[in-house]
Amino acid sequence: MLETLAQAVVNGLLIGGIYALVSIGVTLIFGVVKIVNFAQGEFVMIGMYISFFLATRFGIDPLLSLFISMPVLFVVGVLLQHFLIRRVLALGDMPQIFLTFALSLLLVNVALLLFTADYRTVETSYSETAIHLGGIYVPVAKLIAFVVAMALSGTLWVFLHSTDLGKAMRAAAQNRDVAMLMGINPDRVFCVAVGVALALAGAAGSLLMPFYPAYPMVGQVFVLMAFVAVVLGTLGNVTGALIASLMMGVAESLGIQFVGADSGLIVVFLMLLLTLALRPSGLFGGWTR
Amino acid sequence: MAKFQGKASIGRQGRRDFLKKSAGAALTGAFATFGILRKSSAAEPVNIGGLYPVTGSFAQIGQGCVNAAKLAVQMVNNAGGIKSLGGAKLNLIISDVQSDPTVTRTETDRLISGYKLSAIHGCFASALTLIASEVAERAKVPLLTGSSTDQLNKDRHYTFTPFARASQFALAQLQMAKLVSDKPKVAVIFENTAFGTSTSNGLREQAPGEGVEIVMFEPYSAGLTDASPLINKVKASGANMLFPVSYLNDLILIIRAIKQVDLKIAINGGSGGFVIPDFYKNVGGLAEGLLGVAHWNHDIDADAQKVNAAYQKQYGEFLFEYAGGLVAQTFMIADALERAASTDPQKVRDAIASLDVSKGYAAMCPGGKVKFGPDGKNIYAHPVGVQWQRGDLATVFPKEEARAALLKI
Numbered sequence: 144m145l146e147t148l149a150q151a152v153v154n155g156l157l158i159g160g161i162y163a164l165v166s167i168g169v170t171l172i173f174g175v176v177k178i179v180n181f182a183q184g185e186f187v188m189i190g191m192y193i194s195f196f197l198a199t200r201f202g203i204d205p206l207l208s209l210f211i212s213m214p215v216l217f218v219v220g221v222l223l224q225h226f227l228i229r230r231v232l233a234l235g236d237m238p239q240i241f242l243t244f245a246l247s248l249l250l251v252n253v254a255l256l257l258f259t260a261d262y263r264t265v266e267t268s269y270s271e272t273a274i275h276l277g278g279i280y281v282p283v284a285k286l287i288a289f290v291v292a293m294a295l296s297g298t299l300w301v302f303l304h305s306t307d308l309g310k311a312m313r314a315a316a317q318n319r320d321v322a323m324l325m326g327i328n329p330d331r332v333f334c335v336a337v338g339v340a341l342a343l344a345g346a347a348g349s350l351l352m353p354f355y356p357a358y359p360m361v362g363q364v365f366v367l368m369a370f371v372a373v374v375l376g377t378l379g380n381v382t383g384a385l386i387a388s389l390m391m392g393v394a395e396s397l398g399i400q401f402v403g404a405d406s407g408l409i410v411v412f413l414m415l416l417l418t419l420a421l422r423p424s425g426l427f428g429g430w431t432r
Numbered sequence: 433m434a435k436f437q438g439k440a441s442i443g444r445q446g447r448r449d450f451l452k453k454s455a456g457a458a459l460t461g462a463f464a465t466f467g468i469l470r471k472s473s474a475a476e477p478v479n480i481g482g483l484y485p486v487t488g489s490f491a492q493i494g495q496g497c498v499n500a501a502k503l504a505v506q507m508v509n510n511a512g513g514i515k516s517l518g519g520a521k522l523n524l525i526i527s528d529v530q531s532d533p534t535v536t537r538t539e540t541d542r543l544i545s546g547y548k549l550s551a552i553h554g555c556f557a558s559a560l561t562l563i564a565s566e567v568a569e570r571a572k573v574p575l576l577t578g579s580s581t582d583q584l585n586k587d588r589h590y591t592f593t594p595f596a597r598a599s600q601f602a603l604a605q606l607q608m609a610k611l612v613s614d615k616p617k618v619a620v621i622f623e624n625t626a627f628g629t630s631t632s633n634g635l636r637e638q639a640p641g642e643g644v645e646i647v648m649f650e651p652y653s654a655g656l657t658d659a660s661p662l663i664n665k666v667k668a669s670g671a672n673m674l675f676p677v678s679y680l681n682d683l684i685l686i687i688r689a690i691k692q693v694d695l696k697i698a699i700n701g702g703s704g705g706f707v708i709p710d711f712y713k714n715v716g717g718l719a720e721g722l723l724g725v726a727h728w729n730h731d732i733d734a735d736a737q738k739v740n741a742a743y744q745k746q747y748g749e750f751l752f753e754y755a756g757g758l759v760a761q762t763f764m765i766a767d768a769l770e771r772a773a774s775t776d777p778q779k780v781r782d783a784i785a786s787l788d789v790s791k792g793y794a795a796m797c798p799g800g801k802v803k804f805g806p807d808g809k810n811i812y813a814h815p816v817g818v819q820w821q822r823g824d825l826a827t828v829f830p831k832e833e834a835r836a837a838l839l840k841i
Binding site (some may be wrong): 364 | 487488489491492621624650651652653655657658660661662664665668680681684685688689691692693694710714715716718
């Protein structure tokens with residue numbers, strides 16, 4: 144029993160790390176640029192395909208392809224902000240929603256055209272191996288993904304708290320107008336924020352590839368959880384999104400284990416509902432960012 | 433409207449090319465029609481319709497069906513066409529029903545009214561076939577299908593199902609459990625969709641009669657992010673056999689998670705996504721020894737092996753159940769046209785209803801015989817049990833039809 148419980152918690156934490164990479168990206172863009180990126184999942188998909196093709200064409204391990212998918216998506220993010228998002232920022236909510244939602248539809252359909260609806264998997268030496276700790280199994284691919292996800296989140300935290308650019312981003316997140324009055328160049332800050340967010344999505348894609356099949360609609364599987372985590376962890380709060388993602392992973396896993404295999408999401412949404420009722424601004428609403 | 437016309441013999445198109453064209457048409461909101469016209473012949477060609485989803489969620493299987501349908505028509509035409517109609521060639525009109533019930537309805541309608549079809553085959557997926565069959569019934573055009581839902585045999589006079597029904601699949605799956613263990617303790621995990629629920633209920637209802645104990649019966653939300661918690665549960669249930677009722681993406685995660693926790697358990701994945709080449713491409717060596725159920729397999733007789741060799745040469749993968757089954761269906765239609773000596777759909781329907789074959793490509797089914805009962809069911813139809821062996825599917829059940837020894841794992 145205790146073993147089953149421990150295994151469920153481990154499973155939850157490991158998948159929570161992936162949710163975190165996606166949700167941190169969403170919350171970062173929302174916090175700084177004040178726009179909801181509905182296409183975040185599609186950038187995870189792009190990250191997966193980058194890793195898939197690097198692995199099958201050039202034999203590059205999906206984990207190493209992180210060093211390609213992240214910079215590529217960073218550049219995509221900067222271009223996206225500069226050429227698309229920037230133009231709708233002054234127009235209000237609706238055009239912003241339409242922009243990112245349309246982008247999501249476009250990317251899914253372009254992927255269908257280019258890659259077909261086939262599932263693509265990469266077989267690595269560690270895809271099916273697991274470390275045994277007592278009676279608990281820790282799948283190696285997921286463990287690596289978790290560790291790298293946590294390292295990236297930590298790096299982002301340090302970046303936000305101890306570099307000028309990071310502080311400028313936090314300032315813009317807290318109060319954009321005042322930040323601008325203090326001489327912060329919003330265009331530059333926004334470009335970096337979207338770039339970093341997309342780079343995280345790319346990292347999530349590369350980390351998923353050793354154990355999850357890639358297909359054009361794959362982003363939607365993860366983006367739903369990411370949005371819940373963003374709201375749960377307080378909109379715009381990076382640390383909040385990280386903690387909420389891990390909590391949700393564990394809640395989902397425990398729900399599947401002890402309530403019913405189709406109840407994982409019920410437990411997660413119940414958690415969201417309770418949080419919204421008791422703390423409408425999310426779990427970390429009162430904390431400093 | 434995107435239209436592709438050409439001779440059947442050049443019907444060999446790259447899959448990507450095909451999808452590009454059809455998806456492009458879908459994006460612009462147009463309907464994609466791929467008609468294959470005969471060049472020149474003395475007799476008028478006979479139009480038959482093929483309704484398959486080559487875009488959307490059912491695209492993997494649908495594309496293979498289209499390839500097989502083209503191959504089958506080519507075979508009939510190369511053998512001299514329909515002799516009683518002066519050697520008339522079959523003209524296959526293929527339509528992409530886009531994995532969408534609404535599109536299926538309008539496309540079936542459009543094909544029937546636009547092309548004077550003598551018969552139709554399609555759509556493999558039950559949800560789509562039920563709709564196509566309704567439209568065909570109203571228009572009084574015969575429809576043959578590999579779809580297994582039992583609903584197709586209720587109150588229909590123009591719908592014919594040459595292959596095993598869903599209820600027979602569950603029975604075969606349970607009987608196969610005895611191959612693995614004398615006391616089968618089975619865990620059933622199924623996605624909480626119409627497909628998952630009806631299939632798993634069929635298993636649960638018939639289990640006691642077959643001496644199979646179900647120790648876990650658990651629905652899960654389709655589209656898993658992680659199969660480990662589910663497999664953790666299967667492990668705790670003490671089952672010695674697992675029946676996952678899932679589509680391909682969830683199956684991949686389930687099979688990998690089982691390997692990760694080192695769970696020694698026999699697996700019977702049923703039919704559908706479990707018995708297509710794509711499954712092996714995705715799980716590779718992990719598929720070895722896994723069991724499934726199919727309404728057709730490429731090793732059942734010499735004819736099937738011949739068609740399989742031709743298909744494999746052209747498309748680089750083996751002929752899977754739906755694709756192989758519809759080659760047989762095409763020959764059933766040809767046989768009916770031959771005897772009806774007419775392209776009139778009513779006369780073709782009557783000829784299909786009186787079909788009685790036990791040799792040739794039309795009889796290329798498990799059991800080797802086709803004769804339809806009043807409900808449109810082939811009275812000889814039954815599924816076969818298959819096992820993944822070295823990247824190929826081998827028939828291992830029932831004993832009298834086994835083509836390979838069971839691989840013990």
